[in-house]
Amino acid sequence: MKLTEDKIRELSIQAISELGPTASPDAVKKLVEEKIRSSAAFPGGEVNVSSGRVILTSFGLNTTGIVSSISAALSEAQCDILDISQKIMQEFFTMIMMIDITNSPKDIKDLQEIMKSIAENLKVKIYLQHEDVFRFMHRI
Amino acid sequence: MPYEFDEILETIKMTEIEHFDIRTVTMGISLRDCADRNISITTQKIYEKILRYAGNHVKNAQEIERRYGISIANKRVSVTPISIIGDAFGQDEFLKIAETLDKVATEIGIDYIAGYSALVQKGFTKGELELIKSIPNALSQTQKVCSSVNVASTKAGINMDAVNLMSNIIKETAEKTKERDSVGCAKLVVFCNAVEDNPFVAGAFHGISEPEVTLNVGISGPGVVLDAIKNAGGIDFQKLSELIKKTMFKITRAGELIGRKVAEKNNVPFGIVDISLAPTPAEGDSIADILIAMGVEDVGAPGTTAALAMLNDAVKKAGLMASSSVGGMSGAFIPVSEDAGMIRAVEKGHLSLEKLEAMTAVCSVGLDMVAVPGNTSAETLAGIMADEFAIGMINDKTTAVRIIPAVGKSVGDYVDYGGLLGRAPIMPVRELSSKAFVLRGGKIPAPIRSLTN
Structure with missing residues (x-):
């Protein structure tokens, strides 16, 4: 914003x-x-984000409650889930979410910390990266 | 979803498994306004200026690392060649400047500060001579200061007096840091055709045509290229070149993004992306392994130079398309001690100094991080440098020599520095003499190629 x-x-x-x-x-x-x-209206304060969209990637052995734990934490942080895509290959769980953190009082650093503890509990990996890196690498 | 599943996983795989990182974000700072006849005022000005521009460099770079999930291995600063701002000074004063640079580098938390340099391809000023003489003390008494001296160029020829002087300076530096495997020599580069916007140490400096302050980025990523080639199998050369280009394009784009964001955060203009493939001692992050994946049995086998030439060319072509601010060295690096595959090839006796020299004719940047026996004579070192600079001068390219005549060590021994500098086996050097040639003195004239107007 x-x-x-x-x-x-x-x-x-x-x-x-x-x-x-x-x-x-x-x-x-x-x-x-x-x-x-x-101010919640301007997340990240001095951080100049070109857009507030962040890609969350999670993978690991499939267990119950991965999507629910992650989305509960995101909703608590007032993040908006724009898109979600999930696949199970054999035992392996992979999920990619596109989230908008514009209206969240938390910045990407805080969210990474929150996800770190969830990842440890569920024994999966969770990465949060700003959308720009994917746009730069995969779109001309 | 605006991105495919596979695209996102590819990026994650690059950063998490294939060691893709940004080798360095280097802030170049002009110190030309810091010159003063009084040394304490000069050092005070240098200290304040670096602190003013680069005070938050490390913190800002770390924030960008987190936001994009791409790590930045080194945060560095390069400055105007110190000989230019202190031309009226003597060795003791230059030493004080080196100490100031080291102090401010430690305070702001950067990994290296480079630019304790002189450009003498056409001859010395008094100050340049004094600075060069102070290099052994400067490098042995500081931790983070890096030094470089340009002694040759396509336009000026090779200043053999400077080559001979530098071979003695290298020997002296090795001696002064002998209890730490002559580490001083790992922070000293001798150049032909040095570039002004190079972000890579030890050869970085902020050239005289550069602006007040700028931010340059050097990318890495041999691991990503290696995996791509391994997975592709026995495809033909055109397809292989295409594959390398596609991979490097993505890496360079990410590098440019990181560079621009760090520059924005520091509120300084963005300079260039150096599209080099820089290895690290980590297993799999190796140029040598790429050459092996391309099909040679080991580095040093016939075909190695051709493989490297093709790799280097594909890297440049992809980089040019990916970024509109390409500069610096821009080519694959083959430092021996910093590349696990190169170390292995030397250990097995597959890679000789001569083959390494041939390889440097088709890539950046020269005989880099090569350890030789401590009893190698200054004249032999000068001969090795003269050969390397002849390649640079004739081919209008940058070549460099960062050679470590490790005091007290001989073939079979190692120098070990840890971290990015890695460890190197001592390589055998031919025992034929070059003395009568190099000690003629004077300059090797500029080649016909210099007359392009």
Whole structure:
């Protein structure tokens, strides 16, 4: 999501009223920056993401509950699942999800940490990579 | 799904199994505005400037690594050749600059800082001579500083006085770092036709025609090419070339993406992608293994040079299509100590120094990370360098020599540095003398090829 001028103005007015008499240009600037960084509307703060789409790949021996554990964690993190594709080859489970993390308060780093613990519990591998790397490698 | 199942799995396989990584993101920083007649002001300016531009280089690169799931093996900085900014200084002052570079490199957490360099293909200035003389001390007293000296070019010919001087400097550096397998020599490159935007150490420097600051990226990925060739079986040469190109295209694209993003994050302009295949000592991440997969029994067998030429050419063609900012060395590297397959070939006696020299005529970058007996004379080293630079000068290409006359070691022994520098068996050197030739002095004139206007 783009940060519009209106949004910045709104945040500045909020900051001035919160700061009250202590409001100086520097203090307002600092507070607005903090708000932008923590704002759910602008995930990842200063991270400049060209799009919020992330590819999640999971594979390992098939057990019950892989899809449900991963999607539950994603929904808790307010990530949007755009597409999902899954295959079982012999005992081997492979799943690829395209997720949108634009509206998530978490950034890709946080999600990687969350998925790491899920991967350990389920004894599968889970990778999260920004979509751009696939676009660059496989699309001219 | 906008991407096929197989495409996504292919990328994961490259990064997780086939050792595909970015070898280096190197920030080039101009230090030309740091020159001052007072050495403490000069070092202070250098320290502050590097800190200002590259202070967050490592942190930013790590963030990009995580976002794209592609690891970046090294984060480096290259600077203006130090001889240019300190031309009025003597050896002691140059040493202080080396210490400053080492200090700031440690503080910002980068792996190497390169550019303790001089360009003397046509002759020395006073400052350049002083810098070169300070190299053995600089490399033995610092950890992360890398040095290079350009002694020849197609336009200027070979400065044999510089070659002779450098062979003595290499010997002295080996002696000064003898208790660590003469590691100083692994951080010292002698060049013909050095390039100004090379991101690879030890030969990197920020050339004088480069902008204030820039970010260059060097890619790796022999493991990916190796697997592709192995899986393809006995296809003919055109098909093989096509296969290598397709693979390298993807790798280069990923390299360009990573480079641009790291540059963006550091808020500096993006420079070039060096489309080199750089091996690491890890098993399977080897140029030698690619040549074997192409069909030669081992590196050194007849056909090796042709195989390497074809590999190198396909790498370049794919890279050119994949990126519009190709530069640096751009070719396959064949460093002996950093490639498990090359080490094996030397151990078995399959690969000689002479065959290695022939191979360098068709790829970048030269006799790289080659360990020779400690008693090899300076004149013999000069002869080896002169041969290598003749190849570079005549063919209008970059060639380099990074040779380690390991003090106290002889054929059968090893030098072992660990990490990316790896370990190298000592290679035998011909005992015929080159003394009367190299000590004539003066310059080998520029070849007819230099007159292109």
